[in-house]
Amino acid sequence: MSRSIVRQSKFRHVFGQSVKADQSYDDIRVSKVTWDSSFCAVNPKFLAVIVESSGGGSFLVLPLSKVGRVDKNYPLVIGHSGPVxxxxxxxxxxxxxxSCSEDTTSMVWQIPDHTPSRPISEPIVVLEGHSKRVGIIKWHPTARNILLTAGSDNLIIIWNVGTGEPLMTLDDHPDLIYNVSWNYNGSLFCTTCKDRRLRVCDPRKNEVVAERLCPHEGIRPMRAIFTKEGNIFTTGFTKMSQRELGLWDPTNFEEPIALLELDTSNGVLLPFYDPDTNIVYLSGKGDSSIRYFEITEEPPYVHYISTFSSKEPQRGMGFMPKRGVDVSKCEIARLYKLHERKCEPIMMTVPRKSDLFQDDLYPDTAGPEPALEPEEWMHGQDADPLLVSMRDGYVPPKTRELKVAKKNVLDSRPATRRSMSAVDGSSLPPQLLEKLVEEIQNLKATVLSQEKRICDLENKLSKYTNGTV
Structure with a gap:
């Protein structure tokens, strides 16, 4: 039986379903920043949403179980001086x-399992290296502690979060970077840019290994993501401002594998891809629908499945990793739709009558253990994600279990920013080095002024003593 027939029989009837009203997260003031990011991130433990805040940037982190109305005094994660x-x-x-922000910094946070009593304001580490706002942040899919940031200074910086140091800086983009997507094993990433080029970059060689001018002819922003097989799925616009999808082979960018026109709406389509099922979910900002397509190796390569529609337009969207879905309900994906004042989970389900575990719907999926250490990846090693079975569902470990894991660099390093001064000076970014030198000089000046004051007081005391003897 061919692969396409099996795929169609499994996913032809996938349907979307929003949860009951009491299972949503209400009274969330979603950020109004005009930036084309999803404003929402979710994992099997937490929901994080970028929210409106005065005097800086902040976001809200809720345990998934904390549904219903969110207390207006619920502690936020604060620390950025500009919008997140x-x-x-x-x-x-x-x-x-x-997180990354208009304040030119990126920050990494440890979120406790319990509800904090006050706002979380102290990140594990602050990453300073961009000169303009940082609009994109992406973890490496298989290597521990490797983080990518892209800023409006047109730079991409790859960091080792365990040490807080930049590993490499790529300056191949002459204009604003719209999005970045790692491939399945994290050996390459693709980018879309305001110069209308789609690029494939090898970060460890610090070079662009393939590029395509105008995969979509329109001038509005594009998005691109790697598929599991190594092809690139793109969303963009035609010359007539119609939204368009494309599938490309990066080893032969001359002709698209598939090109498909959608509609005339002007919202940028954000793609969310599931490598286990090869289904991509498209959510346009300002749309009230989510379209989903299946990518196969047989023509027409990109198959339209269905559309989930609702009344309210979406402000953003979060996508749950596969290990967070409910296998007992044949749920193959879950999206978190941001409204103006709430977040609504939407379940994508394959209708099955049996209550038994459905092996064909749930191949082993990417687990929470990294396949590589940072040094191994830097020295040229590649590895696919380490897979786990979904048969019994996934139970996230508690924070305390993570803290005793000696091999986790994030948990074993000191928890405050000040520990950065212990890093060898030669490995620090120039801006941070300047900041440390300036701080040392200020402390020296303070010490000198205090010494002068002590001398003056001692002189006064000796005169007083001499006068009374």
Whole structure:
């Protein structure tokens, strides 16, 4: 039986279903920043949403179980001095979240399992290296502690979060970077850019290995993601401003594998891809629908499945990793739709009558353990994600279990920013080095002024003593 027939028989009837009203997250003031990110990140433990805040940037992190109305005084994660533009959960630690902001910094946070009593304001590490706002942040899919950031300075920086140091900086983009997507094993990433080029980059060689000018002829922003097989799925616009999908082979960018026109709406389509099922879910900002397509190796390669529609337009969207779905309900994907004042989970389900575990719907999926250490990846090793079975569902480990894991660099390093001064000076970014030198000089000046004051007081005391003897 051919692969396409099996796929069609499994996913032809996938349907979307929003949860009951009391299972949504209400009274969330979603950010109004005009930035084309999803504003939402979710994992099997937590829901994180970028929210409106005065005097800086903040986001809300809720345990998934805390449904219903959110208390207006619920503690936020604060620390950025400008609006937060993007957030991303670490794939190898469900309590670690990265954020980036208009304030030119990126931060990595440890989120406790319990509800904090006050706002979380102290990140594990602050990553300073961009000169303009940082709008994109992405964890490496298989290597521990490797994090990518892209800023409006047109730079892409790859960091080792365990040490807080930049590993490499790529400056191949002459204009604003719209999005970045790692491939399945994290050996390459693709980018879309305001110069209308789609690029495939090898970060360890610091070079662009393939590029395509105008995969979509329209001038509006594009998005691109790697599929599991190594092809690139793109969303963009035609010359007539119609939304368009494309599938490309990066080893032969001349002709698309598939090109498909959609509609005339002007919202940028954000793609969310599931490598286990090869289904891509498309959510346009301002749309009230989610379309989903199946990618196969037989023509027409990109198959339309169905559309989930609702009344309210979406402000953003989060996508649950496969290990967070409910296998007992034949749920193959879950999206978290942001409204103006709430977040609504939407379940994508395959209708099956049996209550038994459906092996064909749930192949082993990417688990929470990294396949590589940072040094191994830097020295050229590649590895696919380490897979786990979904047969008994996935139970996230508690924070305390993660803290005793000696091999987790994030948990074994000191928890405050000040520990950065212990890093060898030669490996620090220049801006951070300047900041440390300036701080040392200020402390020296303070010490000198205090010494002068002590001398003056001692002189006064000796005169007083001499006068009374």
């Amino acid at each position: 533009l993007d957030i991303d959960w670490c794939p190898h630690n469900d309590n670690i979240l990265a």
